[in-house]
Amino acid sequence: MLTMLRFLLVATLLAAVSIGSAAWAADTPQASARPNVLFLIADDLNNLLGCYGDPLAKTPNIDRLAARGTRFDRAYCAFPLCGPSRNSFLTGLYPNSTGIHTNGVVFRQTIPSQHSMPQAFRLSGYFAGRVGKLYHYNVPRSIGTNGHDDPGSWELELNPAGVDRLEEEPNIFTFTPGNFGGTLSWFASPRGDELHTDALNAEDAAWVLERCAKRKDRPFFLAVGFFRPHTPYVSPQAYFDKHPTSDMPVVQGVAEDRADIPPAGLASGKPEQDRMTDDQRRQARQAYSAAISFMDAQVGRVLDALDRLGLADNTIIVFTSDHGYHMGEHGLWQKMSLFEESSRVPLLIAAPGLGKRTVVSTPVSHVDVFPTLAELCVVKTPDNLPGQSLAPMLRDPATPGRGWALTQVTRGGRRARRAGVDQEPFFGYSLRTPRWRFTEWDEGREGRELYDHDADPKELKNLAEDPALATTVAELSTQLRDAVKTSLPPSGEIPPIRPATWAPDLTNP
Ligand SMILES: [Ca+2]
Ligand SMILES: [Ca+2]
Secondary structure, three states: OHHHHHHHHHHHHHHHHHHHHHHHHOOOOOOOOOEEEEEEEOOOOOOOOOHHOOOOOOOOHHHHHHOOOEEEEEEEOOOOOOHHHHHHHHHOOOHHHHHOOOOOOOOHHHOOOOOHHHHHHOOOOOEEEEEOOOOOOOOOOOOOOOOOOOHHOEEEEOOOOOOOHHHOOHHOOOOOOOOOOOEEEEEEOOOHHHHHHHHHHHHHHHHHHHHOOOOOOOOOEEEEEEOOOOOOOHHHHHHOOOOHHHHHOOOOHHHHHHOOOOOOHHHHOOOHHOOOOHHOOOOOOOOHHHHHHHHHHHHHHHHHHHHOOOHHEEEEEEEEEEEOOEEEEHHHHEEOOOOHHHHHEEEEEOOEEEEEEEOOOOOOHHHHHHHHHHHHOOOOOOOOOOOOOOHHHHHOOOOOOOOOOEEEEEOOHHHHHHOOOOOOOEEEEEEOOOOOOEEEEEEHEEEEEEEOOOOOOOOOOOOOOHHHHHHHHHHHHHHHHHHHHHOOOOOEEEOOOHHHHHHHOOOOO
């Protein structure tokens, strides 16, 4: 059944691609003049990178990419969880318009005829290929499979699996036996880079680029999704050695900080994380840092291949992560919070001829990536995209643009029941402006938070109930609710999962 569906989908898309290519050929001089796109994404990576000012990071390759282009200093995901975030930026729609607020589902179940970003590139005559994780994959279980992929987005999908997935799981330290992806877990592997999944991803990406280099008549959109630094933090021992535990910081003052945070703001915490010792906190930070450095080395291999093949002058390179990540701030680890560490993402765009070592500080969103690449590559987008093109900022980094970014998350419901709390599901929304982060839980019924980034970049002092700021709170509340309206489709209704649809779940091979 799945094979048949896939066949029909591919056949339909091939027909659509040939129509799209003909239309393109009729009104453009040369497809080869259009730039290629190399879209690089890490999983669960926050901004602990050298180019974002982290003094402990060892990320020379991502740093050299930042030096080639524009670094967005205030870039935010739409939802700090893999599946909702990835469905969002790959369609350019907010999660309230994709209808995807959980993992394990794909937008074809809610808005099946929407064109994804890679699909729009295909329909404009591009070759679109994927290596590794772009749509949601269960990590590590789906490594080596298509995960919860959208086959209509690509004409080539490569899913290598390395020793981290196939051999080393019995050696991984985990707080929850048998679970490696959803809990903190790590392992310093005695095996070399070349045997691990992300190095195989880089090798496969280089292989695809070699073939693209021979086809100058057809531009490419190549997406490479690295699995690290997602848990389990597995990387070769050499990367652990770069980050001695004695250098690893432990967040202090957590109990005082948490006193003014509404319960919903802290509900992403897990009991086993509250029981961690300082030694374990240092080890977790070491293993996360090692996984980042290992992933960085693989980014370097892909960039080297692009340069070696003479493709760099006509290729736009994007580097980002699906969402941010906590390393103990506010007592939180991992994702699913609306604080800065979990909502913020690295976003680097190196477009030939558009800026070097440039920094943009106005807030931008992941939903802006699709309109940006579409403008730069003259690709037609669906007409319902809410994002802005960032191309004006690549040309002039002082361009203010929309000036805010919206991030949302779910609370209550099934996830809360697992933690023993019986609560109807509700949303939290957070608005980031150049100065403020303002968050409302269930429209304020479950609490509000206001942080002044000019004075408090770590978001330690919740100012939402400060009478002196009542006007600011009221204005931000109006701005937030207006922003939420733009996240919904014109009907105002979140699209439901359609009956009799499913996402492929080709896990556990
Ligand atoms: Ca993720
Ligand atoms: Ca606080």
